[in-house]
Amino acid sequence: MSDSTKTQSGAGKWLLIALWSAQVLLAVAFGMFGLMKLTTPIAQLAKNLPWVADYALLIRFIGLSEVAGAIGLLLPAVTRIAPVLTPIAASGLVVIMVLAFAFHVARGEFSGLPFVTALGAIAAFVAWGRFGRAAISARGTAPATLRSVTD
Numbered sequence: 001m002s003d004s005t006k007t008q009s010g011a012g013k014w015l016l017i018a019l020w021s022a023q024v025l026l027a028v029a030f031g032m033f034g035l036m037k038l039t040t041p042i043a044q045l046a047k048n049l050p051w052v053a054d055y056a057l058l059i060r061f062i063g064l065s066e067v068a069g070a071i072g073l074l075l076p077a078v079t080r081i082a083p084v085l086t087p088i089a090a091s092g093l094v095v096i097m098v099l100a101f102a103f104h105v106a107r108g109e110f111s112g113l114p115f116v117t118a119l120g121a122i123a124a125f126v127a128w129g130r131f132g133r134a135a136i137s138a139r140g141t142a143p144a145t146l147r148s149v150t151d
Contacts, residue, residue, distance in 0.1 A: 012133075019129045022122050023073045023086070029119065030093060031070035037063025051107065062096065069093040073126065080139040087130035093123040 037045070037059050046053040072089025076082050097120030104112055130136065 015129060015134055019126060019134050022126050023077065023090075026090070026093065026119070026122055026126065027070040027073045029070075030066040030073075034063045034066030034068075034070060038067065065092070065096055069096070077130070077136050080136060083130075083136035083138055086136065087127045090123045090127035090130065094120050094127060097123060 042052060042056045042059065045059065052059050069089045069092050072085050072092070074086075076085040076089075097116050100116050101113060101120070104110070104116065
C-alpha cells in the first residue's frame, strides 16, 4: 500500500473517488475554458460574447488564472510535491466563480449562473476535501492520521 493510499484510507473510498473525479472534471473544464480565453483572438471571442471586447485584458487574465488553477488541481496531488497547492488552487477557482457570478448578475446575464454555481460548488468540495478529510501527504512524509468520514 503506498503512502498516499495509507494517508487517505481514513477518508473513505467514495470520498476519494468523488474528489479525484471532481479534480479531473474541473481541471479539464477550466483548462479548456482558460486556453480558449488565452489563445482565441478577442475579435473571435466577441462574436459570441460581445462584452469581451470591452474587457480584453481581463479575459486574458481570467484565462491564465483558469489554466493555472487547472494545473494546480492535479499536478501537486498526482506528484505529491507540495500537495497543499491542490486545495489552494480549488479555493482560487471558487473565488473566480464567485466573481464570475457577481459579474454576470451585474450585467443581467442570468442564463449562465447555474453553470457558474455548479463549477464553484465542485471547486469548494475539492477545497474542503483536500484541506481536511482527504488531504494528500507530501512525498517523503509520514502519512497523516485522518478523521473518519463518519466523524
